[in-house]
Amino acid sequence: MSVDVVTSIDIDRPRELVAGFVMDPSNATEWYRNIASVEVETTGPLGVGSRMAFRAQFLGRSLAYTYEVVEFEVGRRLVMRTADGPFPMETTYSFEDTALGGTRVTLRNRGEPTGFSRFATPLMEPAMRQVNRKDLQLLKEILESESHRSE
Template sequence: MAVDVLTDVVIERPCAEVAAYAGEPSHAPQWYVNIESVVWRTPAPVAVGSRMDFVARFLGRRLAYTYEVAELVHGERLVMRTAQGPFPMETTYTWQPLDPHRTRMTLRNRGEPAGFARMSAPMMAAAMRRANRKDLANLKRILEERP
């Protein structure tokens, strides 16, 4: 069973500002509840082919994986993928200006769990949805509190 979780939020900040902050992988531990660290394997800045090692905690487990940037349209879309572990994952961010001062950001996680993870896919999707809502709320708070 595939997992496909789509979450969005409206942030009271210009699109370029939201995309610049959220699209910088080094910022992930500041706004993602479960991400503990990000270490670049390729030189910054983010570009197609960039690779970063992420360490996260999810459902009580420590996960270490490498994301590779598969697609990047600055200010509009960022797609990262990992093929590692029991749950290969694709994460997509999109940013859409609603007006000059508001942005709709979407966060989509999708993947095809393998092995034991396949049986727990519905539970993983629900937990991912809850975590994504918290993550986007954190991002909104961080960006809207900026001067």
């Protein structure tokens, strides 16, 4: 059984600012509640082949996994796949301009749980959807705050 969760939110900020913030791994712990740390393992600017090690909590478990960037279009799209971790996962961020000058952020997580994780699959999808909605709401609050309005 696979997992495929898509969530979106509209943010009243320009796409370049929103995408730049989301695509910067150093910001992940600010808006992802369950991510404890991110360590970029490669040098240079973020792009295809970049690798990042994450430590997170999900469904009461501590997780450590490494993502590798497999698609990268500045300001538009970022696709990462786990290079190692508890189960194969792909995360996609896409950014579109809205009619009112804001940005629609779409987050997609899909994967095929293996081992013990496959038994928790029926719980994973609704839990991921709920967590992703909360994280995107926090991202919206951060980027629409006064401190980001002056940028």
